[in-house]
Amino acid sequence: GNCAILTDIEGIEDNYGDMDFKVAGTTEGITGLQMDTKLKGVSLEIVEKTLEQAREARLFILGAMNETIGASRPELSPYAPRIYKITIAPDKIGTVIGPGGKTIRAISEKTKATIDIDNDGTVLIGSPDEAAARNAIEIIEGLTKEAEVGGIYTGKVTRLMNFGAFVEILPGKEGLVHISELADYRVASVEDIVKVGDEITVKVIEIDNLGRINLSRRAVLEKL
Incomplete structure (x- = not known):
């Protein structure tokens, strides 16, 4: 039919x-x-x-x-929703979450990104804004980064002692710049070189068996 x-x-x-x-x-x-x-x-x-x-x-x-559109775009639009995955050490999960979730909430509020952390250290960062996601990743990596011998860091002076100055080189990570390592000449008093709140660039010269970090400003100055 x-x-x-x-x-x-x-x-x-x-x-x-x-x-x-x-x-x-x-x-x-x-x-x-x-x-x-x-x-x-x-x-x-x-x-x-x-x-x-x-x-x-x-x-x-x-x-x-x-x-x-004759071909797929080589890159996503910066406004397209996306999810990034990074991995942190499992023992750093608590650092990122913070007491009662305070730290992770602050990161989310600041960057407007969603953050999910698995027990194995896998972190998923979601955001419709690429810049916001990258910002969240930088903050998390900054919180979980470990100091390395030979690394150069710019940190803030947190405490002064008669034998040297303590400098926070990473979030929650302090090291000691011994008075003999503060300058490339003999220093009579720590206060002559730095004060609390100053930002200085230092080099990690040693991390001992107890995890204590020894720093040198002199090693940086000698390279200039």
Whole structure:
């Protein structure tokens, strides 16, 4: 009998029609098929006509898409939602979370990023703003970073003693600059060189077995 094959059907046509044949693919060929039918069977002739009509429609749509954007963008839009994954040492999880979740809440409020931490140290940072996500990552990495012998750090002087100055080189990480390491000349008094609140650049010269960090300002000055 006679039949009409419609392309891009609407709801009413789907309701009263005898067949719904979905065809997906590329310019190279078909990648997927799905058919619903109210009939006991469909002739090969109808299937052939349907596939040919579907091919014409598919190529038309792909052509329109290609005119708009011929290839996928090499990078996501800076405003596209994204999730970043970083890994921290499990023993640093408490540092990032903070007492009662204070630290992680502060990071989220400051950056507007969502932060989820697993027990294995996997951290997922989600944000629709790339800059905000990067900011959150920098803060977390700053909190969990370990001092390294030979590393150069700029930190704030937190305490003065008669034998030297303590400097916070990383969040929660202090080291001692012995008075003999404060300058490239003999220093009579620590207060002659630094005061609490000063920012100075130092080099880690030793981390002892107890984890105590020894710093040198003199080693930095000698390189200048």
